[in-house]
Amino acid sequence: MTTPLSEPAPAVLRPHAEDAYARELDALAKGDTLARPPRWNLSPQAVTTYLLGGRAADGTEITPKYIGPRRLIEVAVATLATDRALLLLGVPGTAKSWVSEHLAAAVSGDSTLLVQGTAGTSEESMRYGWNYAQLLAHGPSREALTSSPLMTAMAAGKVARIEELTRIPADVQDTLITILSEKTLPIPELGDEVQAVKGFTVIATANDRDRGVNDLSSALRRRFNTVVLPLPASAEDEVRIVSRRVEELGRTLELPDVPAAQQEIRRVVTVFRELRSGLTEDGRTKLKSPSGTLSPAEAISVLTGGIALAAHFGDGTLRPHDVAAGILGAVVKDPSADPVVWREYLETVVRSRDGWSGFYEACRELSA
Template identity: 75%
Template structure:
């Protein structure tokens, strides 16, 4: 495990999942590894009676997670919707790990995702040699989840072409996947369900049909409600990534707070004191991007600096995150630097570092 760059959730948090399972005395739906209550405790964090600490995976409303978990205990699929960087994929992975013990039944949605990724495909060498047989068929993650009673995940559902999306309708409504080539079907066993994620900035790309949308319960994951919560999320994830990447464990709190402040002000179009209106850049400036900026800064400090994270280490990452459109975003960033950053107390080094890389 120490050589794996990015372990699956069920690998990275195996001890926590085992401790929760051992202490969980509530009723578990058929096919579930944990009770719904324990799944939410796993996501939100808690301390067990024996002193085992379950670290929080999601920082936000517990009620939202309860709604999501309750949905998966019914015959309705779950759609996690939100702007980029609101932990949709992260929550989806941890839900699958806690409920099924396996988060790997994944369909990654893209413009090129084919219907075979939702239904099934064929081993064409065997298909030509034997004709359509059970052995020649290649099961999709959805089909595998149906057969084994596990959760399947569909990432970026609205990136998938509309005709391919609609292959999910029969699966979600009838819990059946027909295989006409074999004159048979796969019926879902208890424990199967689907978690999909969608980016609400992709509206108009491949809208969900009304028939498909009705098969989902939608939970909207918001951006962190306050700066303190967002700083906590960034700090926790940066610490985890730093250990995995062998980056220096240095005090990054000042720069994390700075990056979060910049991102929140620019995406909100207003300084934190409410006195100055700002142009909003075209990018999302999400919590996930803040994590990336700090992690990149730590790498710069480790390999090209003294190991301590400073303004110069995060400036380049911030400029790259803000300026997605080289014209409009450059104007918004320049105005923010000159009207807000230049005269802000304690930010002079950051101002000049941004000017240097910008």
């Protein structure tokens, strides 16, 4: 059944970066008079402005996509302008995939050339596969060949993305070595090859929690420049990150308006930072840390869920009991050890903290 032409296209739940931020990218491109590497849509300086925020030449406000050290983004962008691939490394929730997507959108205008790394990622996903109907009917030919995102990026001079590189089996990882060093992808079945066009590069991401899963070989690691994305350095930075993403997600999901609750955002961020570091904000009390990472991404999820609860089942204001269940679910990942860590934190820190009695009671009720 086809949709009548008179009906509007359905709203996409999560637009690609190049679509969601098309106005900003267009404004930057129109006012960008600086030198651009081959097939880049923007100059390196404009790409950096797109990631970190600022203003385009016509005054258009460019919202920050990443809040963190400027030098890290400059190093990442400079790497993409060379013949080196870029590896974004960090603990889960440090915006590696987010930065990767926005870098690809700014450089190539296309963030969709993506290989999702898993234990089941095959060599065909990295190189090419075959349309078996065409193969049986006409034999090996370019028409029967199905391009991987990497092959497509090589031929078009664009950025290819690989998510969770260390989740991919080691023998499949090594198919990248020839691509990254020789900038060519052999097709022995056809006695042919695909040579990378200028502008081609690769951005990969990996969690440093995955060390030992499928470690990169030294030969492959040498093909990458590694940029480590840290957790936010200060509580203020983390609150800014979480606030901005919660607001954006609320608009995307079309959640009913809930008055901005900076108090609850700061509370969630404080809990996560203290448990993550094993130390209270004032530095006076040492804490046990739970098994999870408690990253800004998880804080965003807790607060978005809390807003949905407040909007649909509460009085329209985000309150402590709206975020308590989400925090409990984020902290308690290991059912044997984490409940002890959480109860100890509640009793030694939260219980006596000024202004936190409502949060303490809500958490106690859920933990009982």
